Structure formats: structure tokens, C-alpha cells
Amino acid sequence: MLVRPKPGILDPQGKAVENSLRHLGFSVSEARVGKVVDLEVDASDSTEARAQVERMCEQLLANPLIESFEVEIHG
Amino acid sequence: MLVRPKPGILDPQGKAVENSLRHLGFSVSEARVGKVVDLEVDASDSTEARAQVERMCEQLLANPLIESFEVEIHG
Numbered sequence: 602m603l604v605r606p607k608p609g610i611l612d613p614q615g616k617a618v619e620n621s622l623r624h625l626g627f628s629v630s631e632a633r634v635g636k637v638v639d640l641e642v643d644a645s646d647s648t649e650a651r652a653q654v655e656r657m658c659e660q661l662l663a664n665p666l667i668e669s670f671e672v673e674i675h676g
Numbered sequence: 677m678l679v680r681p682k683p684g685i686l687d688p689q690g691k692a693v694e695n696s697l698r699h700l701g702f703s704v705s706e707a708r709v710g711k712v713v714d715l716e717v718d719a720s721d722s723t724e725a726r727a728q729v730e731r732m733c734e735q736l737l738a739n740p741l742i743e744s745f746e747v748e749i750h751g
Contacts, residue, residue, distance in 0.1 A: 603712050618713060621736055627728065628718040635712045637678050638693060643703040653702065661696055 602654050603671045604663045605635035638662055647674045677729055678746045679738045680710035713737055722749045 606612040614634040622629045640657070644650035654672045663670040681687040689709040697704045715732070719725035729747045738745040 605712065605714070615713075618737070622715075622732055625732075625735055627732055629715055629732075630718070631714075631716040633714045635714070637680065637710045637712045638690075639680065639706075639708045639710070640697075640704055641706040643705070657697055657700075657702055657704075660700055662693070 602638050602640065602658060602662065602673065603635060604638070604658070604668050605670075606633055607667055607669050610667045635668070636662075650674050677713050677715065677733060677737065677748065678710060679713070679733070679743050680745075681708055682742055682744050685742045710743070711737075725749050 618632040658670040694707040733745040
């Protein structure tokens with residue numbers, strides 16, 4: 602799953618990355634930094650796996666005030 | 677782009693997430709935590725964009741000793 606700062610929310614880590622990339626000579630108009638969390642869960646199918654990971658995001662992995670999350674299921 | 681700890685490399689943040697999820701009652705066998713960096717770059721096509729982002733990863737965004745990276749181009 603991916604957790605990203607919501608649009609409009611200040612992202613100091615993204616700003617730092619932007620500035621560092623510009624100092625290195627890259628042409629970047631925006632950088633936003635989030636997290637990727639790869640999880641191995643016990644689930645009988647992908648629907649159940651998705652529901653579990655969404656609950657994990659809501660309860661622990663994402664802060665709903667400032668972050669949005671996206672769940673991808675593999676295998 | 678996505679940056680993840682390489683297989684076999686200790687990931688204390690992932691371990692902390694694993695433990696916290698288990699305390700909440702979730703059945704998780706593994707969690708690994710990495711970064712997602714969304715970048716807006718100036719490039720004439722997707723091949724050039726990919727080459728630029730790969731250079732950014734090598735020079736700043738990923739530590740090749742302990743992390744692997746993956747570039748996805750959109751739009």
C-alpha cells in the first residue's frame with residue numbers, strides 16, 4: 602500500500618528533495634514524498650486481503666487528516 | 677518512483693509496523709517500509725523522463741548499498 606500527503610498539505614520532506622535535486626542540476630517542478638508498505642497478510646482471497654489492508658491503513662498506517670492511501674493486491 | 681529496502685537488509689521500521697499490526701490483532705507475516713517519491717520533471721518524452729529519474733535515484737534518492745528503486749512514468 603501507498604501513503605501520500607494529501608494535495609495542499611505541506612510536505613517538508615518533498616520540499617527538501619525538490620531543493621536537493623535542483624542543487625544537483627535537475628529540473629523538477631514538484632516532489633512529494635510518501636511511504637510504500639509491502640505487507641504479507643493471511644487472507645482467503647484478494648477481496649478479503651484488500652479489506653484487511655484498508656483497516657490497517659485506517660487504524661495505523663495512514664493519518665486520515667493529512668494522508669491518503671492506495672491499496673494494491675498482488676498474488 | 678519507489679525505493680525499498682533490499683531483500684535481506686534489516687528494516688527496523690518494517691519490524692515496528694509488523695509488531696504494531698499484530699498488537700492490533702492483524703495477521704501479518706511480513707511488513708517492509710520504503711518510500712514513494714512523486715516527481716514532476718521537465719522531459720520531452722517518457723524515455724527521457726525515465727532516464728532523468730533514474731539518475732536522481734542514483735545520485736540522491738536511493739542508497740544503492742541497501743535499497744533498490746523502481747521508476748514508473750505517468751502522463
